[in-house]
Amino acid sequence: MTTEQVISAIGLVGLGGLIKSGFDYLIATKKAKQDAKHSFKEIRYKAIILLCYALVHYDREKSMLVINRPDINSLDRLRNEVEAEFINMSLFASDNVILKMREFVCKESKITLNDLAVAMRKDLYGISTRLNSNHFNIERSENK
Secondary structure, three states: OOHHHHHHHHHHHHHHHHHHHHHHHHHHHHHHHHHHHHHHHHHHHHHHHHHHHHHHOHHHHHHHHHHHOOOOOOHHHHHHHHHHHHHHHHHOOOHHHHHHHHHHHHOOOHHHHHHHHHHHHHHHHOOOOOOOHHHHOOOOOOOO
8 A cells, every 4th residue: 555545545434434523513513403402492481381370360460570570560560571482482483383473462361271281281391192182171169
C-alpha cells in the first residue's frame, strides 16, 4: 500500500464517522428543540387552564387566585389576563386549541372550559380520546 492509499483509507473511514456524527448532532438538536417546545407548551397550558378555571369559578377561587397571583385582584383583571393569554398562545398552540380558547373567551362556561381542556390534552400528548366536555363535569351529592 502506498502512502496515498493509506491516507485515502483513513480519510474514508474518518469521513463516514464525521458524517454520522453530524447526523447525530442534527437529530439531537432537533429533539432538544422539540422537548423544550413541548415543555414550554405544557407549562403555559397548565397556567392557562387554571386561569380559565378560576374565571369560571371566580366566587369560589378568588381568594386562592389573590394568594397565587396578587396582581389579579378583580374579575375584570382576570378576564384581561385570559384574553392576553389567548393572544399569546397564537405563538405556540395548535389551531384547534386556539379555536377552543376563542370559544371560551367569548362564552365563559364549564362546557367551553372542558372543551378547551380536551383540546389541550390532544395537542400536548396526541391522545386519541373519546372524552367530551361532559366527562369533566363533577356533580357532588350531599351525604346525609
